């Protein structure tokens with residue numbers, strides 16, 4: 389009996405040592421320690437052992453069971469640890485690999501220019517105000533001293549919706565709306581989309597404008613020139629010069645067109661300024677007293693100036709864009725250059 393147990397123990401030891409995975413060690417455990425295992429069978433045979441030998445044999449069997457159990461548990465722990473380790477290794481993540489680039493959106497160059505311009509004017513104390521794109525004939529034309537059937541309407545070809553409703557042709561109606569619901573001092577800029585049935589390299593049926601308006605006591609053309617000079621120097625560069633040329637708009641008297649020295653050649657003359665060194669950027673003037681009166685502001689007490697310009701045009705000048713349609717194509721190769 390004693391020898392059998394010794395043999396069994398050393399058999400178990402060998403099998404445990406050779407068990408190479410969790411299945412194998414479990415098989416060994418069942419083979420020796422399971423309900424119908426080899427050591428269990430020896431324990432069952434104890435009833436045939438003579439009484440005087442029982443304590444001694446019993447001790448040997450128990451010791452053998454403890455030894456085999458301990459060996460199985462050690463091996464089980466070792467195999468579990470190595471399976472976890474190999475899993476960790478095979479499933480490891482290489483954190484030194486560079487990640488996939490995430491594509492970021494950016495602002496359209498016109499939006500960049502609008503933001504810059506609004507920044508300049510708000511720093512000068514102007515408030516930003518917006519108005520409707522579907523406008524009445526009254527605010528788009530009549531309040532601005534362009535009566536029905538007046539030839540001045542031909543300056544701005546118009547998309548009509550009904551006889552009285554239209555897509556605004558300029559942001560100037562916002563000055564009429566503002567003057568009708570507030571009293572001076574007024575200092576506002578109005579950005580927004582405007583519409584005219586034109587479509588070529590320098591015109592688009594939808595484009596953006598910013599209108600500016602100042603109304604107070606004693607406002608003159610000098611104030612207008614000062615504000616526009618500051619604006620041009622900040623938007624383009626410190627060396628930019630400004631010049632006013634006489635012009636005509638029904639809503640201003642006198643009216644001017646404003647040129648700046650070409651931002652591309654600095655005034656020497658180039659393709660962008662067609663060799664003149666100057667580029668026209670906006671229309672402006674002293675508000676026609678008729679417009680002030682139309683809008684409920686006493687023209688014997690107050691005066692003001694107004695100006696309006698196209699954002700696409702300024703964007704083209706600022707970035708040297710040769711054709712306005714590029715601004716509307718939304719080709720990523722073009723847009724990416726601004727962000």
Ligand code: DAH
Pocket residue numbers: 557558559560599600637639640670671672673693694695696697
């Ligand atoms: N509204 C004019 C246009 O769209 C631009 C303009 C000229 C606005 C003179 C003004 C101004 O406020 O005083 O062509």
